[in-house]
Amino acid sequence: MSDVKSAIMDAAERRMQRGGLGGFSFREIAADVGIKSSSVHYHFPTKDDLAAAVIRRWAEGTSKSIDQRLEKDPDPVRAWTNAFRGTALSEGRICPCTVLAAAAQDLAPEVAREVQRFFRMCLDKLIAEGLSPGSATEVLSTITGALIVANALGDASAYDRATRDLLPVARPKSECRGSVKRVRAPEVRKRS
Amino acid sequence: MSDVKSAIMDAAERRMQRGGLGGFSFREIAADVGIKSSSVHYHFPTKDDLAAAVIRRWAEGTSKSIDQRLEKDPDPVRAWTNAFRGTALSEGRICPCTVLAAAAQDLAPEVAREVQRFFRMCLDKLIAEGLSPGSATEVLSTITGALIVANALGDASAYDRATRDLLPVARPKSECRGSVKRVRAPEVRKRS
C-alpha cells in the first residue's frame, strides 16, 4: 500500500477515534496528509469506503496484537484488556470500532458490516481462548463500556477501575470471587 | 413545558439514540414535529442547547426510573440492568448518553459536561446503593458496553448474555462465583 494511502487511513483513523464518522471530512483528511480533497477520493471513492477500510485494518491489527500478547502472557482477559487500553486513553482516542458501534444504526450497510465483523472477531477469539460465550460477551462488553465511561468522564483511570476485577473473575477456571474482594476494600474508604 | 417543546425533545432524543449528534438536523426534527426548522431555533437557539437539554432530561428520567425500580426490587444491579435495557434494544435505540459518550471528545463543552454528569450520577447512585467504587464502575461499564456490543451485532440477546452474570457477581455481599457457574455450563456446550 502506498505511503499516501496509508497516511490517509492514519488521519481518518485518528479523527474517527475522536468523533466517529461525522468527526472528519475529506477536506480535513486532505489537509492532514498534505494533499487535495479530490485526491482522497482517488484512493477512497466514498467516505464509507474509507471508513470501512479503516475499520478492517483496525480489526486485523487488533487480531495480530492479541496473538502477540498471548505469546508472552497466556491470560486472554489480560491480553484483551491491555489491547483495548492501548495508547487510546492517554490521548483521548479510543477504539474506532467502539465509537462507530455506538451509532451503528445510522451507518451505511458496508460500514456497519465491518464493525459487526470486528466485534464478532473479538468474541470468536475470546471463545477460542477458552471463555464461554457468556463470559466472552461479558468481558468484551465491560472492556468496551470501560472505554466509553472513561471517555465520558475524561478520566482514564476509570478504565482500569472498571476492568481491574475482570481478571480473577471471568477466566474460565476461576474458583471463587469472594477471596479477591480484599483488593477492593481500601477503595471503599475513599468514598464513604 | 409546552407540548411543542417536549415534542421537539422527543424527536431529537429518538434520532440521537440512533445516530448521536450527527444523527439529526433541525430540518428533520421540524418535519417530525410538524413545524418549521426556524421554529426549532426559537425553543433551542443552537443544536448544542437542544442536545444538552435532551441529555439532562434523560438523566433525570433515569434517576427517577431507578428509584422506582428499587422500591419494588432492592437489588441495585438488577434495577440498573433493566433500566438501561429499556425499550432500546427492541427498537434499535440505545441510551443517548452512551451514544454521545462514544464521541465525547468532539462534543461542545456544554454537551460534554451534561454527558459527564449523567455518568457521574450513575456511579454515585450505584455507590450509594452499596457498591464499592470499583464495582460501580465495572457494573456501569458492562451495562454500557453491552448496549454497544448488542448494537454493533444487531443482536439484542447479546445484552442479556453480557449482563446475565452481573447479578450474582457484582453485588456487594456476593459470596463465591464458582457456584453460579452451573448456569452457564450448557452454553459452553453450544460452541465446543
Next chain:
DNA sequence: TGGGAACTATCTACCGGAAGATAGCTAAGC
C-alpha cells in the same frame, strides 16, 4: 531499442445540496 498505449497519482475547478443560524414579520392572549 524506441515509441505509443495505458495506468497512477495528483491537481484545479466546480456542482448541487444541506447544514446551522439569523432577521424580521404576524397573530394570539393574558
Next chain:
DNA sequence: GCTTAGCTATCTTCCGGTAGATAGTTCCCA
C-alpha cells in the same frame, strides 16, 4: 402592550462528490 410562539425568507458555510487536465511511470511489442 409586552410575551409567547410561530412563520417566511434568506444567509453563509461546508459537505461529499465529479469532471477533466496534467505530469510521471510502466509496459508491451515491432
